[in-house]
Amino acid sequence: MQVFERLTALAVTIGALLVGTGTAIAGMGQPSPWQLGLQQSATPVMDFIITFHDYLLVVITLIALFVLALLVVVMVRFNARANPTPSRTTHHTVLEVAWTLIPVVILVAIAVPSFRLLFYQLNLPAADLTVKATGKQWYWTYSYPDNGKFEFDSLLACDRERRNCEPPRLLAVNNDMVVPVNKVIRVQTIGNEVIHAFAVPSFGIKIDAIPGRLNETWFRATREGIYYGQCSELCGKDHAYMPIAVRVVSEQAFAAWVEEAKRKYAREDDGRTNLAAAEQAPDR
Numbered sequence: 001m002q003v004f005e006r007l008t009a010l011a012v013t014i015g016a017l018l019v020g021t022g023t024a025i026a027g028m029g030q031p032s033p034w035q036l037g038l039q040q041s042a043t044p045v046m047d048f049i050i051t052f053h054d055y056l057l058v059v060i061t062l063i064a065l066f067v068l069a070l071l072v073v074v075m076v077r078f079n080a081r082a083n084p085t086p087s088r089t090t091h092h093t094v095l096e097v098a099w100t101l102i103p104v105v106i107l108v109a110i111a112v113p114s115f116r117l118l119f120y121q122l123n124l125p126a127a128d129l130t131v132k133a134t135g136k137q138w139y140w141t142y143s144y145p146d147n148g149k150f151e152f153d154s155l156l157a158c159d160r161e162r163r164n165c166e167p168p169r170l171l172a173v174n175n176d177m178v179v180p181v182n183k184v185i186r187v188q189t190i191g192n193e194v195i196h197a198f199a200v201p202s203f204g205i206k207i208d209a210i211p212g213r214l215n216e217t218w219f220r221a222t223r224e225g226i227y228y229g230q231c232s233e234l235c236g237k238d239h240a241y242m243p244i245a246v247r248v249v250s251e252q253a254f255a256a257w258v259e260e261a262k263r264k265y266a267r268e269d270d271g272r273t274n275l276a277a278a279e280q281a282p283d284r
């Protein structure tokens with residue numbers, strides 16, 4: 001029984017550690033040190049993902065505990081000492097039907113909310129605004145086709161040696177993607193030369209940016225703030241240094257930003273854009 005005492009002590013220790021680090025839950029829109037769980041949600045899709053995750057956690061925990069209990073029963077009751085003359089039973093119809101049907105029921109109980117979530121993510125509602133994100137080696141270029149002919153590059157806010165980075169380190173960029181709060185934003189992604197992926201954990205979105213193919217996804221941020229993400233497809237040597245920063249602002253602030261952006265990022269006649277920013281791209 002000493003083994004059980006040790007296991008109990010271990011469980012208590014792990015429990016205490018988890019409670020002790022309970023303050024280290026994820027910050028809004030960015031990861032935090034010693035983070036447990038997912039980043040806080042800022043969209044209905046991410047709310048759904050977190051609910052589904054928590055539900056699955058309960059399901060898998062119950063299954064794991066049930067299997068553990070079965071193993072313990074087998075070890076205690078049916079070892080050679082406790083059960084010297086084993087039964088020669090090889091079939092049990094009720095048991096066999098049960099261990100076929102119960103897993104099917106569990107899988108259906110998982111599949112139904114899983115497909116509902118998938119359809120919710122993939123059915124784009126009518127969009128209030130479209131933002132096009134082009135993945136390049138190794139930065140993002142954003143354009144707002146509904147709001148005028150401007151586009152701008154968004155580069156890691158660090159110097160060339162990646163020292164003196166703005167906080168949050170390796171997530172802050174020089175030009176945030178700006179969107180209004182509580183509006184359905186359609187994000188179109190495309191890759192310039194290799195496959196990148198546009199992912200923002202707090203929004204529950206992750207979509208590949210593929211050369212020659214326009215992908216789209218959507219989000220509706222319900223809270224103002226800055227939300228960080230990263231390129232999530234290995235795209236070359238600076239894959240880790242092309243973060244995504246989305247600034248969610250009020251509708252008035254967004255309208256003001258659009259006016260400013262039209263002047264600041266006005267497309268030049270020869271079609272080349274924002275060269276000053278592009279030249280800052282690390283190691284190009």
Ligand SMILES: [Cu+2]
Pocket residue numbers: 135136138195196197231232233234235239242
């Ligand atoms: Cu990339």
